[in-house]
Amino acid sequence: MPNPIFASLPTTIFEVMSGLSRELGAINLGQGFPDESGPLAIREAAARACVDGPNQYPPMAGLPELRQAVAEHYNARQGLDLDWAREVTVTSGATEALAACFLGLIEPGDEVVVIQPVYDAYLPMIRRAGGVPRLISLTPPHWRLTREALESVFSEKTRLVALNNPLNPAAVAFAEEDLALLAEFCVRYDAVAVCDEVWEQVVFAPHLHRPLIGFPGMRERCVKIGSAGKMFALTGWKIGFLCAAPALTQVLAKTHQFLTFTTPPNLQAAIAWGLSNSDDWFARMPLDLARSRDRLAAGLTREGFKVLESQGTYFLNVDLPASGIEEDDVSFCMRAVKDHGIAAIPVSSFYETGPVTTIARLCFAKADATLDEGVRRLARARAAVAR
Numbered sequence: 001m002p003n004p005i006f007a008s009l010p011t012t013i014f015e016v017m018s019g020l021s022r023e024l025g026a027i028n029l030g031q032g033f034p035d036e037s038g039p040l041a042i043r044e045a046a047a048r049a050c051v052d053g054p055n056q057y058p059p060m061a062g063l064p065e066l067r068q069a070v071a072e073h074y075n076a077r078q079g080l081d082l083d084w085a086r087e088v089t090v091t092s093g094a095t096e097a098l099a100a101c102f103l104g105l106i107e108p109g110d111e112v113v114v115i116q117p118v119y120d121a122y123l124p125m126i127r128r129a130g131g132v133p134r135l136i137s138l139t140p141p142h143w144r145l146t147r148e149a150l151e152s153v154f155s156e157k158t159r160l161v162a163l164n165n166p167l168n169p170a171a172v173a174f175a176e177e178d179l180a181l182l183a184e185f186c187v188r189y190d191a192v193a194v195c196d197e198v199w200e201q202v203v204f205a206p207h208l209h210r211p212l213i214g215f216p217g218m219r220e221r222c223v224k225i226g227s228a229g230k231m232f233a234l235t236g237w238k239i240g241f242l243c244a245a246p247a248l249t250q251v252l253a254k255t256h257q258f259l260t261f262t263t264p265p266n267l268q269a270a271i272a273w274g275l276s277n278s279d280d281w282f283a284r285m286p287l288d289l290a291r292s293r294d295r296l297a298a299g300l301t302r303e304g305f306k307v308l309e310s311q312g313t314y315f316l317n318v319d320l321p322a323s324g325i326e327e328d329d330v331s332f333c334m335r336a337v338k339d340h341g342i343a344a345i346p347v348s349s350f351y352e353t354g355p356v357t358t359i360a361r362l363c364f365a366k367a368d369a370t371l372d373e374g375v376r377r378l379a380r381a382r383a384a385v386a387r
Contacts, residue, residue: 005127006359012120013349015268017333020299021343027374029345032168032314032331034365038234039281042280047268058265060257062090066272069243070226077282078200080224086246087357089253090268092192092260093238094198094227099108099125100242101160101223104255114362115145117350117357119196122162137354140319141308143170146180148165157253158191163177163212166199166312169350169361173207173311179215187217187359192248198227198240201282201310204290213243220245223252228271232281235364237267266383288316289365296364314365317347326384329358335381336360343375 017030033138037043061067064084082088091097098121106112108130114122116137124135134153137281138144156185161183164172194337200209213222242252274281293316298309306322320332327335329346336342347359364371364377 003062003128005124009124013345014080014120016339017343017345020337023307024053024337024341026337026341027344028339028343029364029366029370030176030345031363032363032365033235033309034233034314035370036233036366038232039278041277041346042232042234042274044208044258045273046266049266049269054265056265058262058268059260062088062263063265063272065267066090066268066275069272069275070243074211074224074226074243078209078214080211080243082243083246087243087249089242089249089256090263091240091242091256092215092263094196094225094240094308095121096238096256096260097120097225097240097242098194098196099259100252100255101225102126102129102131102349103259104251105192105194105223105248107156107159107261109208111153111155111157113150113158113161113191115163115167116352116354117167117347118162118352119164119168120350123352126162131353132157134158135353137169137292137351138357140170140317140357143167143172145174145181146361147181150181152313153314154185154189154191156189158189160187161191161193162196163193164196165212166197166203166209168199168315169345169347171308171313171315171317171361173203173209176210179210179212183212183215183218186221189222193222195220195222195227196225198225199313202286202289202314203230204286204293204310207311209312221286222245223248228274232271232274232278233285237271239263239267239271292364292368292371296362296366298373300370300378301377303379304386305378308359310364314363315361316364317359317361320360323382325358325382327358327385329360332381332385333360336378337383340377340381342374342381344378 020029067088071082106129224243226241310316
């Protein structure tokens with residue numbers, strides 16, 4: 001018999017909307033991938049490494065040069081002092097890193113604090129590992145953590161906290177005071193924080209990314225997960241980083257070895273080169289994305305949409321009721337793609353329980369012409385039902 005946790009899952013909203021986009025020839029502002037192909041120099045480095053080799057199994061924990069480059073990158077950009085040999089593991093993407101954390105750190109019956117809106121992979125993986133999710137629901141427009149919310153879910157059974165920062169569906173970078181509050185609870189209840197920080201390089205001024213591992217009491221109880229795919233707009237490469245104190249890394253590396261064991265060596269070599277030679281990219285990329293964000297936001301605003309602030313990620317959100325649309329987000333997004341040829345993601349898909357949201361998420365990591373046509377189609381979808 002199939003495992004009921006996975007057998008009962010619906011098709012992910014990303015696949016639904018992307019599938020409809022392909023079928024109907026719609027513009028896809030739903031799934032979060034950029035139009036561009038990533039830095040040419042890094043792609044050329046991968047090609048050279050593939051031709052010149054080696055192309056056999058690299059070390060299970062990752063190429064030493066990539067692990068060193070990861071540690072140096074985080075030291076230079078976030079002030080973290082990581083021991084590359086004992087505290088950095090390369091994974092086949094951040095989702096595999098999350099799976100290693102949940103399978104390696106959860107015992108059956110352990111409670112796991114999860115913040116909604118939540119990336120859809122978290123809950124089934126936590127449950128398959130035997131964990132019991134304890135859900136916090138954040139609400140727009142500010143999506144703030146509160147002491148009352150944390151007190152309602154933390155207990156002596158709390159083993160892990162799953163934190164996505166910047167928070168993908170909400171497009172916010174958590175404020176320092178929110179992170180300090182979460183660190184306080186992790187220390188008080190002796191909980192490990194699994195920090196999905198794949199959007200750490202995609203944060204827009206004046207906002208900053210603060211890694212939870214850098215807060216008092218968190219160095220030994222925090223797993224930091226990064227993604228080369230998000231750093232370099234190379235989402236198909238699936239290169240992730242697990243960074244944690246040695247005691248945690250020993251467990252996570254053993255779990256990783258029985259998931260994917262390792263990751264293509266030429267891609268690892270190229271990312272190692274990229275991390276050490278991409279200061280211009282890291283300076284320009286957020287500015288280019290902020291320009292695209294502002295272009296989409298301005299166009300939507302002109303058409304009567306209420307746009308929420310996007311502090312990071314590839315996404316911005318629109319508040320449907322405040323935009324004069326008396327329709328839930330699932331209905332609006334399905335109608336928009338089927339009737340008007342524009343795909344968005346209903347943010348309610350990122351909640352299992354709690355408040356019903358009426359927020360639609362849009363990806364702005366697209367060409368100007370795509371964004372402009374997307375605005376026109378969304379305007380038609382709004383006009384069909386707006387008050």
